Amino acid sequence: MERCAQVLNRALHALFTERADVVLIGEDLLDPYGGAFKVSAGLSTKFPDRVLTTPISEAAIVGIAGGLALRGLRPIVEIMFGDFTTLAADQIINHVAKFRGIYNGQVSCPVVIRTPMGARRGYGPTHSQSLEKIFLGIPGLTVVAPSRHHELGALLRGAVLESHDPVLFIENKAMYAQPHEPPIADRVAEFSTRTSADCFPTLTFSLNNFAAPDLTLATYGGMTPLALQAALELATEHELFAEIIVPSQLSPLPTTELQASLSTSRRLLVAEEGTLTAGWGAEVVARLMDITDFPFASARVAAADSIIPTSRPLEEAMLPQPADIIAAALKLTASPRR
Amino acid sequence: MSPETLALLHARMVLIRTFEESVLTLFSQGELFGTTHTCIGQEAIAVGVLSQITRDDIVFSNHRCHGHYLALFDDPVGLMAELMGRATGLCGGLGGSQHLYRENFFTNGVQGGIVPCAAGMALAEKFKKTGRIAVVFIGDGTLGQGVIYETLNLAALWQLPLLFVVEANGFAQSTPTALQLAGSITQRAAAFSLRTAEGDGNDLASVLTIAAETVAYVRRETKPCWLVLNTYRLGPHSKGDDHRPPAELATARIRDPLLLLHAELSAATLVAAALSARSRIDAAIAAARAAPFPTAAA
Numbered sequence: 001m002e003r004c005a006q007v008l009n010r011a012l013h014a015l016f017t018e019r020a021d022v023v024l025i026g027e028d029l030l031d032p033y034g035g036a037f038k039v040s041a042g043l044s045t046k047f048p049d050r051v052l053t054t055p056i057s058e059a060a061i062v063g064i065a066g067g068l069a070l071r072g073l074r075p076i077v078e079i080m081f082g083d084f085t086t087l088a089a090d091q092i093i094n095h096v097a098k099f100r101g102i103y104n105g106q107v108s109c110p111v112v113i114r115t116p117m118g119a120r121r122g123y124g125p126t127h128s129q130s131l132e133k134i135f136l137g138i139p140g141l142t143v144v145a146p147s148r149h150h151e152l153g154a155l156l157r158g159a160v161l162e163s164h165d166p167v168l169f170i171e172n173k174a175m176y177a178q179p180h181e182p183p184i185a186d187r188v189a190e191f192s193t194r195t196s197a198d199c200f201p202t203l204t205f206s207l208n209n210f211a212a213p214d215l216t217l218a219t220y221g222g223m224t225p226l227a228l229q230a231a232l233e234l235a236t237e238h239e240l241f242a243e244i245i246v247p248s249q250l251s252p253l254p255t256t257e258l259q260a261s262l263s264t265s266r267r268l269l270v271a272e273e274g275t276l277t278a279g280w281g282a283e284v285v286a287r288l289m290d291i292t293d294f295p296f297a298s299a300r301v302a303a304a305d306s307i308i309p310t311s312r313p314l315e316e317a318m319l320p321q322p323a324d325i326i327a328a329a330l331k332l333t334a335s336p337r338r
Numbered sequence: 339m340s341p342e343t344l345a346l347l348h349a350r351m352v353l354i355r356t357f358e359e360s361v362l363t364l365f366s367q368g369e370l371f372g373t374t375h376t377c378i379g380q381e382a383i384a385v386g387v388l389s390q391i392t393r394d395d396i397v398f399s400n401h402r403c404h405g406h407y408l409a410l411f412d413d414p415v416g417l418m419a420e421l422m423g424r425a426t427g428l429c430g431g432l433g434g435s436q437h438l439y440r441e442n443f444f445t446n447g448v449q450g451g452i453v454p455c456a457a458g459m460a461l462a463e464k465f466k467k468t469g470r471i472a473v474v475f476i477g478d479g480t481l482g483q484g485v486i487y488e489t490l491n492l493a494a495l496w497q498l499p500l501l502f503v504v505e506a507n508g509f510a511q512s513t514p515t516a517l518q519l520a521g522s523i524t525q526r527a528a529a530f531s532l533r534t535a536e537g538d539g540n541d542l543a544s545v546l547t548i549a550a551e552t553v554a555y556v557r558r559e560t561k562p563c564w565l566v567l568n569t570y571r572l573g574p575h576s577k578g579d580d581h582r583p584p585a586e587l588a589t590a591r592i593r594d595p596l597l598l599l600h601a602e603l604s605a606a607t608l609v610a611a612a613l614s615a616r617s618r619i620d621a622a623i624a625a626a627r628a629a630p631f632p633t634a635a636a
Contacts, residue, residue: 023465049465055495060454060488067458067472070444071396073465075458090485094448095455102446103439104430 001179004148008039008171011153012076015160016047019074022160025052025065026078036080037116037176058087062113066096066166069109074160081127082117082170085135096166097140111166112159117145118172118222118273119303119319124310130221130274130303132170136251136283143251144200145170147224148178149188150248151201158199170250172222172273190232191244194257200249202257207235213243214333215267218258218284220247223273223320230271230325238326240333242269250280253287262288266337268298271325276302295338299328339543347389347542348599349611350412351381354405355596356615357414358573360623361404361421365577369627370421374435377405379540379572382595383505384409386545387473387565390553393441396463396472398456401436402505403445406475410443418622424629431632442470450476450483453502457489460500464560471499471556479510481519481526490530493562500562501552502527505539507571512581527564539567540595569595 002010015022024043026035030053034041044051054061058079065075079085085092092113099109119128135143142165146155159167183193183203191205205228206213219227224246234240243261247254262268268288270281281300288296301320309315339347358376365374377384384405388397399406407417407428420427421435428438436447446452456474463470480486481504493500510518524534533555537548545567552563570590574580591597600608 052496055488055491057488057492059451059485060457060492063451063454063485063489064458064461064492067455067460068462068465069458070455071459071462071466073462090448090451091454095446095451098437098446099444102429102433102437103444104432106429106439 001181003176004152004178004180005037005039005176007152007180008156009041011156012040012043013046014153015157016043016050019161021072022074022076023050023052023068024076024078025054025061027054027056027080029053029078035078037173039114039171039176040078058084059091062088062091062111063095065111066091066099066109069096069111070099070107075111076160077111077113079113079115082115082131083126083129085113085115085131089134092135092141092166092168093138097138100165101140108164109166110163112169113166114169114171116171116173116176118174119308119315120174120222122310122312122315125307128308130272132168132250133274133279135168136280140165141251142167142200142249143170144168144248145172145221145250146248147203147221147246148175149181149183149203149224149246151182152180155200155248162199170221174222178225191228196254196257198249198254202245202247202254204257204261205231205244205246206241207231208241210243211241213261213265214240215242215269215329216258216261216265217242217244217269217271217325217329218281219244219271220250220280221273223271226320226322227271227325230322230329233322233326234329238330240329242329253283255287255291258284258288259292262292262296263294266294266296267332268296269301269325269328269332270298271301271320273320274303275305276300277305297332297335297338299332301325301328339546344599344602345607347385348603348607349614350385350409351542351596352611353412353414353615353618354381354384354408356619357408357417358404360619362573362577364623371423372434373576374421375402375576376573377402379590379594380505380507380569381405382542382545383503383539383567383569386542387503387549389546390549391471391473395470396442396456396459397444398452398459398472398474399443399445400449400452400475400477400480401447402477403436403438407438407440407443411440414619414622415625416440418619419626419629422626423631424626425632426626426629449480450485453486453489457493457498457500460493460498461496464499469557471501471553473501473503475503475505478504478506478508478515478519478523481523482510490527490532494530494532497561499556499560501556502562502564504564504566506566506568509571509575511575512579523566524564532562532564534564534566536566536568539569540593541598542595
């Protein structure tokens with residue numbers, strides 16, 4: 001099975017081969033280095049005119065990509081670590097995400113900003129964060145964070161070629177090395193799956209062939225394998241069946257699958273790798289409360305509100321683990337359904 | 339410069355001045371809301387520089403952008419409607435004073451961030467081999483922003499057809515340049531090996547000469563250039579926020595770019611320009627008042 005980084009790399013090669021207007025811009029992109037996580041490997045050799053290696057200037061890189069997009073090109077930015085998106089925040093929030101709206105839809109600025117987020121590799125406090133929550137709810141910006149079970153190539157292609165708005169495309173760092181395992185005939189290992197028809201689809205996983213779930217477990221990106229592992233243990237050890245909802249689009253938040261699952265389960269557990277306060281989970285819970293006309297109980301599993309320690313045992317303790325999901329699920333299901 | 343060209347450019351400067359003075363009046367009368375930044379005293383730069391490019395070239399302007407728009411498009415009607423929040427405005431009232439778009443003209447209101455966007459546009463035109471250039475307007479106050487130096491480095495490294503125009507108007511909002519800027523404005527760019535030029539931004543003939551040279555250089559060589567035009571912001575930063583000593587303003591008004599042209603123009607030309615600008619701006623205001631406000635999408 002191909003690793004996720006290789007799938008993304010292959011998708012980039014296909015985009016460059018197919019389209020002469022696709023450009024890649026970022027730091028350390030040239031072969032033989034090929035980008036810090038090798039997702040861009042080989043591109044500079046095959047397409048030397050369209051791979052722009054840059055100084056360490058994240059703000060200028062994103063701004064230049066915005067200018068390229070306003071003039072009709074399809075730029076892809078690689079920000080080496082997601083932690084560095086803060087350096088380009090003005091460009092992302094006040095420039096590329098704004099142009100279409102402030103000019104009354106007369107232009108579009110389809111920049112794709114690819115960046116790795118996430119921990120579990122010992123990179124420490126400033127190279128391990130899941131900062132995507134900072135960019136949720138920015139009008140004009142789509143935030144996409146696929147899991148290893150999404151069709152990564154199709155998602156990247158959709159971001160580059162089909163979106164009118166800029167896309168922040170989050171690639172989980174741990175996911176890079178994991179095998180890419182999209183559903184085959186609506187199955188992933190022990191799970192039955194459903195895939196929504198969106199450009200950035202939501203996956204739903206079930207261990208009881210979509211019979212009524214005991215709880216709805218929402219997660220995304222790098223937390224997905226941990227959530228599936230927890231769901232398996234909940235089913236085999238506790239006879240509790242979770243329906244796991246995995247959007248690839250974090251913002252704007254797709255709610256159809258969440259709402260449908262929750263209407264039966266009446267229990268919502270959200271698991272994310274980022275720190276708890278003001279996270280994606282807070283928005284998921286609040287949004288579902290806004291739009292549903294039935295009661296439900298909810299809980300959130302996330303990283304502790306602290307820095308991400310470098311030392312492995314401390315990092316493991318700070319990050320959400322399958323055991324945390326199981327404990328939260330048991331507590332949530334201990335009370336009768338509302 | 340022929341008398342006809344001079345009269346034409348002077349008339350455009352008067353149009354900008356009249357527009358900006360009317361904007362301040364409309365604000366004081368409560369007909370506009372939000373904020374605005376006028377370019378009173380800097381009209382020779384807008385008209386002089388932008389008369390040297392074509393409509394195919396790209397212009398990225400900043401919060402103080404009305405003069406640049408009017409210099410290029412001679413369209414007080416669309417601009418006034420935008421400032422007055424009407425559906426007939428350039429951007430349907432969504433953008434307002436600082437966020438304008440038309441054809442190859444763009445503006446945004448956050449300091450410095452427009453500079454890499456303009457560089458990206460110059461890069462796109464170089465990539466497409468169109469021969470177009472990009473012009474980006476900043477002020478001396480904007481030189482505090484780091485992204486400008488990131489972009490200077492890249493513009494020089496990649497030889498982008500980008501003309502930086504620094505309107506050095508003496509202020510960063512309320513802060514005099516002496517309190518916010520160290521070193522030399524031209525040497526900042528020279529350090530990145532850009533060609534630099536510096537001139538009197540209040541003297542139309544000087545602006546025309548230096549703009550023609552620098553625009554031709556950027557286009558011919560496909561290289562960036564850093565043009566510093568020294569001027570003085572005669573009006574407030576935005577609305578009623580002027581705390582400068584009257585004596586300083588009185589001294590500065592001696593070098594009002596419009597006043598400097600008076601000796602070269604007949605009284606009849608001056609009167610005609612003033613009357614024409616007044617009636618066109620009044621018509622623009624009347625048209626905007628009569629236009630509907632946009633309706634929010636359901």
